[in-house]
Amino acid sequence: MGWFTKMLTSSIGKKLVMALTGLFLCSFLLVHLYGNSNLLGDPANAKESFDGFSKFMSTFPPIRVLEIGLALGFLLHILQGTILYFQNKQARPIGYAKMPGNETSSLFSRTMIWSGALVLFFLIVHVDTFFVDVRLAQGHEASMYDAVKSAFENPAYAGFYLFSLLLLAFHLNHGFQSAFQSLGLNHKKYTPLIKGLGLAYSILVPLGFAAMPIYFIILKYYPCCGGK
Amino acid sequence: MNLTLHIWRQKNSQDSGKFVTYQAKDVLEDMSFLEMMDVLNEELIAKGQEPVAFDHDCREGICGSCSLYINGRAHGPKQGITACQLHMRSFKDGDTIYIEPWRARAFPVIKDLIVDRTAFDRITRAGGYISARIGSAQDANAILIDHDTAESAMDAAACIGCGACVAACKNASAMLFVSAKISHLSQLPQGKPEREARALGMIAQMDKEGFGACTNTGACEAECPKEIKITHIARLNREYLRASVK
Numbered sequence: 001m002g003w004f005t006k007m008l009t010s011s012i013g014k015k016l017v018m019a020l021t022g023l024f025l026c027s028f029l030l031v032h033l034y035g036n037s038n039l040l041g042d043p044a045n046a047k048e049s050f051d052g053f054s055k056f057m058s059t060f061p062p063i064r065v066l067e068i069g070l071a072l073g074f075l076l077h078i079l080q081g082t083i084l085y086f087q088n089k090q091a092r093p094i095g096y097a098k099m100p101g102n103e104t105s106s107l108f109s110r111t112m113i114w115s116g117a118l119v120l121f122f123l124i125v126h127v128d129t130f131f132v133d134v135r136l137a138q139g140h141e142a143s144m145y146d147a148v149k150s151a152f153e154n155p156a157y158a159g160f161y162l163f164s165l166l167l168l169a170f171h172l173n174h175g176f177q178s179a180f181q182s183l184g185l186n187h188k189k190y191t192p193l194i195k196g197l198g199l200a201y202s203i204l205v206p207l208g209f210a211a212m213p214i215y216f217i218i219l220k221y222y223p224c225c226g227g228k
Numbered sequence: 229m230n231l232t233l234h235i236w237r238q239k240n241s242q243d244s245g246k247f248v249t250y251q252a253k254d255v256l257e258d259m260s261f262l263e264m265m266d267v268l269n270e271e272l273i274a275k276g277q278e279p280v281a282f283d284h285d286c287r288e289g290i291c292g293s294c295s296l297y298i299n300g301r302a303h304g305p306k307q308g309i310t311a312c313q314l315h316m317r318s319f320k321d322g323d324t325i326y327i328e329p330w331r332a333r334a335f336p337v338i339k340d341l342i343v344d345r346t347a348f349d350r351i352t353r354a355g356g357y358i359s360a361r362i363g364s365a366q367d368a369n370a371i372l373i374d375h376d377t378a379e380s381a382m383d384a385a386a387c388i389g390c391g392a393c394v395a396a397c398k399n400a401s402a403m404l405f406v407s408a409k410i411s412h413l414s415q416l417p418q419g420k421p422e423r424e425a426r427a428l429g430m431i432a433q434m435d436k437e438g439f440g441a442c443t444n445t446g447a448c449e450a451e452c453p454k455e456i457k458i459t460h461i462a463r464l465n466r467e468y469l470r471a472s473v474k
Binding site: 013174 | 236247297299300305326328331332333334359396398399400401403430432434435438439440441442444445446447450451456458459461462463464467468469472473
């Protein structure tokens with residue numbers, strides 16, 4: 001086994017993979033959120049700009065290459081997280097009768113596998129709704145704006161979307177700052193800043209994504225407040 | 229005060245073990261937790277029963293022997309102390325107390341509340357030492373170490389190897405223990421020559437022993453009787469990565 005494989009398969013290396021892929025996925029969320037921001041505003045203009053952005057993202061070659069990286073990033077993060085979960089379970093075959101609860105650690109930090117699993121379920125539904133049903137089935141000329149609009153105008157879909165974002169917030173709340181610790185970056189000078197950034201990121205990014213379904217629901221049921 | 233105790237009883241490593249309930253009567257609040265256990269054992273012996281086996285030695289918080297998981301907390305409900313430094317005034321009349329051994333695959337139960345912690349010794353043997361001849365005590369100023377580094381190394385050196393970090397971690401990870409050894413030695417000049425071999429060797433042994441990986445929940449630092457912080461785990465991560473690429 002070469003030094004590189006040995007490093008990556010050690011307990012610290014596995015955490016390193018989780019941290020690097022996690023931060024990569026965090027950067028993806030920002031790009032995705034920027035894309036979604038095109039949905040807001042005057043519906044006619046929004047449709048044009050969002051469809052334009054969507055078409056660019058699905059046809060521009062460098063982005064297509066990055067897309068493969070993104071899929072690999074998700075795959076590695078999910079697989080490694082699942083493997084670590086089961087390995088860590090094996091490290092304590094017999095559990096305790098009494099557990100400390102929130103006295104010694106945060107709920108979010110202990111439930112990463114569950115928040116992650118539910119976000120994965122959301123991801124599968126999300127890819128099915130917008131990638132499989134629209135991009136693959138209807139090609140590049142299909143309007144992604146119309147697909148998003150019809151999905152978000154369904155209160156059940158919007159509700160599921162919002163619930164998933166709440167779980168994403170839980171996952172990011174621990175994940176963002178935890179990634180830096182795994183990378184060995186913990187220092188009294190900048191760790192408070194990382195933790196602050198992590199908290200802000202875990203609240204603001206899911207809130208940003210939540211704005212879209214809320215916007216379309218308002219637009220449909222209360223057209224007076226949202227335009228036409 | 230009178231207490232109801234649910235204590236883990238297990239004859240040997242092969243036995244499956246179970247909780248046995250005992251009533252502790254007229255417990256004085258000035259007793260230490262271990263003294264309360266001693267009184268219970270005296271009563272059991274007087275009745276011709278097998279006393280509860282538990283590890284203890286110095287009874288002043290420096291040896292790391294006592295290893296009781298009390299009501300869901302390693303070393304009991306207080307912070308920064310070992311089980312022997314816990315006093316019964318931390319409990320009240322009528323309380324129910326669960327007393328369990330450390331739970332980890334790498335720490336098998338030997339009997340009742342005693343676990344085998346030699347996994348820690350094997351990790352230490354894999355690099356947690358220096359081999360330089362240091363002779364007799366040096367003049368304090370012969371090797372210059374700045375104050376902050378000396379303090380940080382000393383914070384890590386405070387580890388008594390009790391295993392509370394493993395007991396408290398949801399993954400039974402030994403990362404805080406290993407980080408304390410590595411952080412202590414890698415920051416000091418005497419520890420530098422074997423810096424890389426130490427990080428690689430100790431981590432390889434830690435993984436071999438079957439401890440879990442770190443998920444940064446921070447439960448270890450919350451329970452460490454010497455209040456060693458997970459900043460040392462971050463240093464361990466750096467040391468390991470540095471040693472791997474070097």
